[in-house]
Amino acid sequence: MDSVYLDHAATTPIRPEVRAAMAPYQDARFGNASSLHRWGREAASALEGARAEVADSLGAKPSEIVFVRGGTESDNLALFGSWRAGRALGRPPRIAVTAIEHSAVLDAASALRDDGATVLVLDVAPDGSLELEGLSTYLEAAPGLVSVMWVNNETGLRLPVEAVTALGHKYGAIVHTDAAQAVGKIPVSVATVPVDLLTATGHKINGPKGTGILFVREGTQLHPLLHGGGQERRLRPGTEDVAGAVGFATALRLAMTSQAETDRRLSTLRTDFEQRIAAALPDVRIHCGDGQRSAHVSSIGLPVEDGAGLLMALDLEGLAVSGGSACHSGAGAGSHVIAALYGSDDRYATVRFSFGYGTSEKDVERAASITADVARRFAPISREIPVS
Amino acid sequence: MSRVLVAMSGGVDSSVAAALLVEAGHEVVGVTMKTFCYSDTPAHGKTCCGLDGIVDAKRVADALGIPHYVFDVEEDFTRDVIDDFVAEYARGRTPNPCVRCNSNTKFRDLLARGRVLGCDRIATGHYVRIESAGDGPRLARGLDDSKDQSYFLWALPPEMLPQLLFPVGELTKKEVRRRAHELSLVTADKPESQEICFVPTGDYRDLLRKRLDTVHPALEPGSIVRADGTHVGEHAGFAGFTVGQRKGLGGGFAEPMFVLEIRPDSREVVVGTRDEMDRDVVTVSELNWLATPPLPGARVRTQLRYRAPAVEATVEWDDASGTLDLRLDVPHAAVTPGQSAVVFEGVQVLGGGRIVSARRSVPVAEVNA
Numbered sequence: 001m002d003s004v005y006l007d008h009a010a011t012t013p014i015r016p017e018v019r020a021a022m023a024p025y026q027d028a029r030f031g032n033a034s035s036l037h038r039w040g041r042e043a044a045s046a047l048e049g050a051r052a053e054v055a056d057s058l059g060a061k062p063s064e065i066v067f068v069r070g071g072t073e074s075d076n077l078a079l080f081g082s083w084r085a086g087r088a089l090g091r092p093p094r095i096a097v098t099a100i101e102h103s104a105v106l107d108a109a110s111a112l113r114d115d116g117a118t119v120l121v122l123d124v125a126p127d128g129s130l131e132l133e134g135l136s137t138y139l140e141a142a143p144g145l146v147s148v149m150w151v152n153n154e155t156g157l158r159l160p161v162e163a164v165t166a167l168g169h170k171y172g173a174i175v176h177t178d179a180a181q182a183v184g185k186i187p188v189s190v191a192t193v194p195v196d197l198l199t200a201t202g203h204k205i206n207g208p209k210g211t212g213i214l215f216v217r218e219g220t221q222l223h224p225l226l227h228g229g230g231q232e233r234r235l236r237p238g239t240e241d242v243a244g245a246v247g248f249a250t251a252l253r254l255a256m257t258s259q260a261e262t263d264r265r266l267s268t269l270r271t272d273f274e275q276r277i278a279a280a281l282p283d284v285r286i287h288c289g290d291g292q293r294s295a296h297v298s299s300i301g302l303p304v305e306d307g308a309g310l311l312m313a314l315d316l317e318g319l320a321v322s323g324g325s326a327c328h329s330g331a332g333a334g335s336h337v338i339a340a341l342y343g344s345d346d347r348y349a350t351v352r353f354s355f356g357y358g359t360s361e362k363d364v365e366r367a368a369s370i371t372a373d374v375a376r377r378f379a380p381i382s383r384e385i386p387v388s
Numbered sequence: 389m390s391r392v393l394v395a396m397s398g399g400v401d402s403s404v405a406a407a408l409l410v411e412a413g414h415e416v417v418g419v420t421m422k423t424f425c426y427s428d429t430p431a432h433g434k435t436c437c438g439l440d441g442i443v444d445a446k447r448v449a450d451a452l453g454i455p456h457y458v459f460d461v462e463e464d465f466t467r468d469v470i471d472d473f474v475a476e477y478a479r480g481r482t483p484n485p486c487v488r489c490n491s492n493t494k495f496r497d498l499l500a501r502g503r504v505l506g507c508d509r510i511a512t513g514h515y516v517r518i519e520s521a522g523d524g525p526r527l528a529r530g531l532d533d534s535k536d537q538s539y540f541l542w543a544l545p546p547e548m549l550p551q552l553l554f555p556v557g558e559l560t561k562k563e564v565r566r567r568a569h570e571l572s573l574v575t576a577d578k579p580e581s582q583e584i585c586f587v588p589t590g591d592y593r594d595l596l597r598k599r600l601d602t603v604h605p606a607l608e609p610g611s612i613v614r615a616d617g618t619h620v621g622e623h624a625g626f627a628g629f630t631v632g633q634r635k636g637l638g639g640g641f642a643e644p645m646f647v648l649e650i651r652p653d654s655r656e657v658v659v660g661t662r663d664e665m666d667r668d669v670v671t672v673s674e675l676n677w678l679a680t681p682p683l684p685g686a687r688v689r690t691q692l693r694y695r696a697p698a699v700e701a702t703v704e705w706d707d708a709s710g711t712l713d714l715r716l717d718v719p720h721a722a723v724t725p726g727q728s729a730v731v732f733e734g735v736q737v738l739g740g741g742r743i744v745s746a747r748r749s750v751p752v753a754e755v756n757a
Contacts, residue, residue: 309504312457316391316417316505377504 003318004363004370008204008356009153009181009297010322014247015206015357021250022208025243033240034231043242050242050249054213057249057256058183058198059191066214066235067245071180071201074214075104075147077225077235078176078197082145083112084223086174093117094144096135098159099340100124100152102178106336109147118144126341128157128291132167139171146175150182154337154352156297157288158186162193169194174220180204180212184255184262185294196220200252202244206357207251211244266295266355273353273364274298280372285348287341298353300371301338304378307349313374314351319367322352391415392553393507395498396448396456398441401556402513403448403575404564408555409511410452417505418449418456421494423465424586447574461497468492470586474599477592478606480650481726482630484540484694484742485584491543491676499548511553515561516541518552519736525549527678529735532560539694542730542740543676596627610655612637615648615664623657626650632665632722646722666719667746670701672712672729677739682731689732690714692723692743698732712741719748 025046031039033047048062055062068074083093097109099121113119120138122131135146146168150161161177168175176197182188184205190198197220202211216222216235228237255262274286277300285301304310311323323335338350353367392414396402409416420442442458449456469488476483498510514537515530527549530536544552556564568576583590593607600607606627612620621638623629628636633647637659646665649658670692675681682688682703689698699720704713714729723746730740 306501306504308460309501312501313505316455374504374506377506 003320004366005320006353006355006359006363006367007320007322008359009156009352009354011203011209012206012356013358014208015251015254017254018207018247018250022243022247025246029242031242033242034229043240047240047242047245050245053249054252057252058200058215059189060215061218063233064190064215064218066216066232067240067248068212068214068232068236069210069241069244070212071102071178071199071204072104073236074199074201074212075102075176075178076108077214077222078199079105079108079112079145079147080225081222081235082174082176082197082220083115083117085221086144088223089221092142092144094120094138094142096120096122096138096144096146096173098122098124098130098148100154100157100337101147101149102153102180103336105147105149105178122148124157124159124340126157126288126291128159128288130160130164132160132163135164135167136171139168139173143168143171143173146173147178148175149178149180150188151179151185151294151297152288152337153181154297154335154350155288155299155341156181156293156295156354157341158182158292158294161195165193165195181294181297183252184259185266185296186263187259188256190215190217197222202248202251205251205255208244208247211241211248213248263295266359269355269359269361269364270295270298272361273355273368274300276365276368277371280368281375287338287350296355298355299338300351300353301342301346301348302351302375302378303347304349304375305347306378307334307351310349310351310374310378313377314370317370317374319370321367322354323350390508391417391506392509392511393417393419393498393502393505394511395494395513396420396445397513397581398444398448398575398578399513399581400568400573400575400578401515401564403445403573404559404567404571405511405513405555406448406454407452407567407571407573409553410454412555414509416452416454417507418445418452418454419459419498419501420445420456421465421497422458422460422462423489423493424462424470444575444578451571451573459497459501461493464497465489465493470595470599473584473586473592474596476726477596477627478600478604478652479726480606480626480652482724483726484728485586486540487543487728490540491545495544495548499545499551502551508551509553510548510551511555513556514541514554515557516554516737517557518549518554523680525552527552527737529732529737530554530557535561538732538737539691539728539730542678542728542737544678546676546678549678593625593628600627605652605655608655610657612657612659615658615660620645620659626652626655626657629657631724650725662721665721667721667723667748668716668719669749670714670716670720670723670729670746671706671744672714672741673710673744675710675712675739675741679733679736679738682733682738688714688738689734690716691730691732692720693727698730703731711744715749 029042031043033043051065052062054065095109109119148164165175174196177195178199180201183200196217198215203209224235231237283303287299392409394406396418446456469485473483473485502510515535516538517528519526519528529538607625629647631647637645645659648660684705686703690701691698700717701714725743727743729743731738
């Protein structure tokens with residue numbers, strides 16, 4: 001029995017073009033980009049080529065791209081780095097985040113709160129609307145850092161980053177967005193949406209794990225978290241992962257150039273999937289269905305108590321999906337995102353289906369039918385569903 | 389072949405149970421119950437998933453090529469097993485946490501999860517057997533007398549019997565180890581777990597101190613008395629005693645002294661000689677039957693402690709209270725309230741219950757007279 005992988009928001013397979021682009025730097029061109037000799041120059045040239053390619057994809061300047069080792073690191077560099085820079089400049093430590101940020105942002109913010117920062121956590125409605133008035137009041141008192149994700153990883157919900165950026169800049173705040181789930185899925189450009197800091201990661205866009213960038217707009221003050229050899233304009237010291245940078249740049253370019261087509265293709269698949277699910281299981285809830293969503297995620301609430309058992313059962317039938325978020329589904333803990341959107345006493349179990357490179361109509365059809373079959377095993381509400 | 393859910397503790401028995409089921413051609417799904425945290429911080433998420441048992445079970449499952457999941461039953465386990473364990477000691481009784489765990493937590497959860505995971509059968513590494521008979525499956529002792537674990541399984545929901553598989557119940561421990569070696573399972577030489585799993589230090593009183601109120605009668609000093617009320621000493625808390633215990637009573641007695649009874653209301657620990665320990669009527673409540681309950685006057689065998697031999701008894705029912713009296717042919721020493729009394733017919737487990745009390749039908753004085 002073939003398995004169906006619908007967990008592209010957790011991670012994605014590496015595209016062959018990406019693997020091919022990386023291969024020389026994992027082989028003959030192994031040099032250290034800081035070395036003066038030919039090997040070093042080759043590596044440095046590849047690294048700077050990758051940087052220019054990333055900048056081009058995002059509408060940035062090459063000097064604004066800092067290669068880091070993944071999304072979590074990028075988020076932490078954005079929050080801690082700007083907090084440290086602000087502290088050096090004597091700015092009051094203030095941060096605003098949404099309640100549905102990735103834990104790389106939420107936990108970093110909470111660590112900063114332990115260090116004395118004031119943290120505002122903004123509520124988000126299931127349609128994606130934010131308390132912008134509350135944010136205004138907060139920033140009016142004193143600006144700081146605002147971090148709002150572009151696309152939520154658990155629901156696909158799009159947040160109004162453009163409006164938040166305009167508001168933040170009105171009060172002189174620094175605006176960071178975690179765009180890990182947005183790049184390649186929706187139009188993302190720092191030229192049209194002038195955020196100051198932007199996080200992207202390779203493994204969500206068919207690139208290698210452990211790669212990513214932080215876009216740092218020229219003039220944005222940032223301090224490093226690590227200290228060492230001064231690489232990446234001192235913001236991320238450590239011998240550069242040239243193959244990773246090349247892989248990331250290639251993956252990002254492929255994702256960006258096919259973004260509109262991806263959106264069309266995945267929208268069709270998701271609509272088909274959600275229609276099938278709703279027809280088979282009328283009691284389900286489609287999370288953020290009334291909001292603007294990226295097409296690659298379909299988060300479904302099922303009225304069953306045993307969410308962990310549901311995921312295990314789906315896995316046994318050959319369907320790879322996540323609970324609220326793959327980062328903590330193994331521990332069986334509930335999702336802070338669903339709790340923030342639908343309340344902490346919510347009785348629904350969440351299954352996140354996420355589509356991507358290689359997902360076919362047949363996959364979606366099978367996923368819907370497996371889910372419907374498995375959900376009917378759960379008592380009591382699923383039992384009332386008429387068999388179509 | 390059917391899909392079988394097998395509970396894998398990370399020990400050698402359940403590892404081999406899983407291997408035998410794979411060998412037999414079943415589609416096997418391994419699970420490990422995460423029952424509690426070793427750390428003092430309660431429910432600390434992921435840190436508990438690193439427990440050796442879970443890691444070993446996963447490695448065995450990987451080697452066997454079967455999926456493996458972790459069932460987090462910590463909340464149920466704490467409520468149904470640990471809280472009960474503490475409450476029983478606080479009442480002066482000596483609990484069987486493994487019986488509670490099997491009946492209330494482990495098998496109940498396996499049953500529920502097994503259903504939604506599409507499993508027709510449920511297996512564990514217990515040394516017991518399922519025998520098929522005209523009136524349906526029966527639970528029977530394992531073939532290896534020295535490892536038999538039927539004492540812990542009397543409280544299973546009877547409706548589960550048709551679903552249960554106990555592959556190692558047909559083997560001796562030696563054979564299980566040999567099979568584990570043949571399969572190069574990482575758990576092949578793992579030592580037996582003897583302690584109560586949630587008391588890794590081996591001293592349950594640490595747990596009681598942690599979970600009972602700071603000042604609790606069970607942990608307060610009290611008197612050690614003889615059966616006639618004579619004061620013979622002091623103890624530091626009756627929760628430290630179990631019926632039949634000899635340790636911790638102090639010296640100075642003409643002959644060895646044993647705990648006869650614990651009286652939580654007066655905090656007294658009653659002690660006496662070996663002869664005074666004998667009881668021949670055992671009252672049992674919280675009964676569960678895996679077969680037709682024995683009729684009044686039925687001749688059965690009963691096991692009153694793990695690893696104790698089963699003894700001949702006659703069944704008497706107290707219809708008013710619904711309790712069972714087991715009248716032992718030969719008086720038995722150290723019958724302990726809180727422990728299980730398991731009722732057998734031959735090697736078949738009929739059922740069992742918790743010992744409420746035990747008495748001597750003929751007073752000691754008369755016997756001695």
